[in-house]
Amino acid sequence: MTHIRQYQPARYTIIGNHLAQHRELSLTAIGVGTHILSLPEGASVDIRSLAARFPEGRDRIAFALRELEAHGYVERVRERTSDGRVITRTYAHNAPGAHTETPAAEAPETGGEAPPPSVPAAPSVPAGPPAPAAPQAPGPATEAPASEHHAAAVSLLAALRRTDDRLTLSQRDVRRLAAAVAAWFENGATVAAVHRTLTADLPCDLKNPAGLLAHRLRELLPPPLPAGREALPAREAPPGREAPPGLGADGRHRPPPEPFQTCDGCERAFRARRPGRCRDCRGEPAPGDLAGPAFAA
Numbered sequence: 001m002t003h004i005r006q007y008q009p010a011r012y013t014i015i016g017n018h019l020a021q022h023r024e025l026s027l028t029a030i031g032v033g034t035h036i037l038s039l040p041e042g043a044s045v046d047i048r049s050l051a052a053r054f055p056e057g058r059d060r061i062a063f064a065l066r067e068l069e070a071h072g073y074v075e076r077v078r079e080r081t082s083d084g085r086v087i088t089r090t091y092a093h094n095a096p097g098a099h100t101e102t103p104a105a106e107a108p109e110t111g112g113e114a115p116p117p118s119v120p121a122a123p124s125v126p127a128g129p130p131a132p133a134a135p136q137a138p139g140p141a142t143e144a145p146a147s148e149h150h151a152a153a154v155s156l157l158a159a160l161r162r163t164d165d166r167l168t169l170s171q172r173d174v175r176r177l178a179a180a181v182a183a184w185f186e187n188g189a190t191v192a193a194v195h196r197t198l199t200a201d202l203p204c205d206l207k208n209p210a211g212l213l214a215h216r217l218r219e220l221l222p223p224p225l226p227a228g229r230e231a232l233p234a235r236e237a238p239p240g241r242e243a244p245p246g247l248g249a250d251g252r253h254r255p256p257p258e259p260f261q262t263c264d265g266c267e268r269a270f271r272a273r274r275p276g277r278c279r280d281c282r283g284e285p286a287p288g289d290l291a292g293p294a295f296a297a
Contacts, residue, residue, distance in 0.1 A: 014094075025067055028061075036092045048265075066275055067211075070214060070215045071096065086269040087269070088269060150179075150182050153177075157173075160195075160199065169209065183217075184221060188222070197216055263281055266280065
């Protein structure tokens with residue numbers, strides 16, 4: 001291949017090779033990510049707008065957005081408005097995991113040559129005896145929990161291949177995911193809970209185990225445990241007996257609610273175990289609609 005390059009003084013976008021030549025993203029995801037980074041601030045990048053712009057269709061675009069989200073190029077945050085609605089706000093990252101400041105060597109997106117960065121001169125310091133080091137607070141005791149969490153996180157990630165050999169991770173992936181696992185431990189999660197979250201309901205065609213684990217660790221992170229053990233209300237627990245955590249007053253297990261997902265059809269938030277379409281887009285009736293005349297006794 002021979003490049004034929006022409007100088008473009010305006011109307012261009014800087015795209016990193018880490019996206020354009022990504023080895024784990026599909027070609028559709030690379031194209032969608034490049035298009036999103038080329039759009040101005042405030043543009044609509046929901047599935048409906050992208051499907052109207054390109055011929056790939058909603059399903060392929062939705063899958064591409066999930067790929068970009070798993071690798072950190074797209075972040076979809078669900079927020080609740082003042083009127084109680086749940087909306088999805090999208091953030092596009094041109095360099096996942098890096099600082100948000102624009103490097104000085106890159107030209108601005110509006111075109112033209114980037115001016116040389118102005119570096120302030122370092123203030124002169126008079127010569128003299130070195131100042132005594134300031135005491136560090138808190139002491140070394142506060143570093144032990146973090147190191148213990150990190151070691152436990154690395155051990156858990158490295159041992160995942162014993163449960164499923166498809167979860168064999170490289171040393172680089174283990175180092176990258178260890179901080180996310182340590183955050184679960186800091187919030188009070190047990191090793192068994194994290195292991196169950198990472199290994200349950202794995203897809204049959206698992207192609208990117210590190211991306212899937214990163215997505216689960218980010219989206220399913222539990223909140224920190226409360227400071228004290230709070231008893232259930234009296235109407236939920238029998239008098240003189242406190243129901244165990246996770247059990248109702250009748251002794252039955254109450255599973256936690258399913259996580260929020262973004263609908264691939266209408267971009268609304270709904271609760272489901274896996275990404276997909278909401279009930280309205282699938283054409284399924286609501287639970288209350290089943291009690292009609294056709295189902296009457």
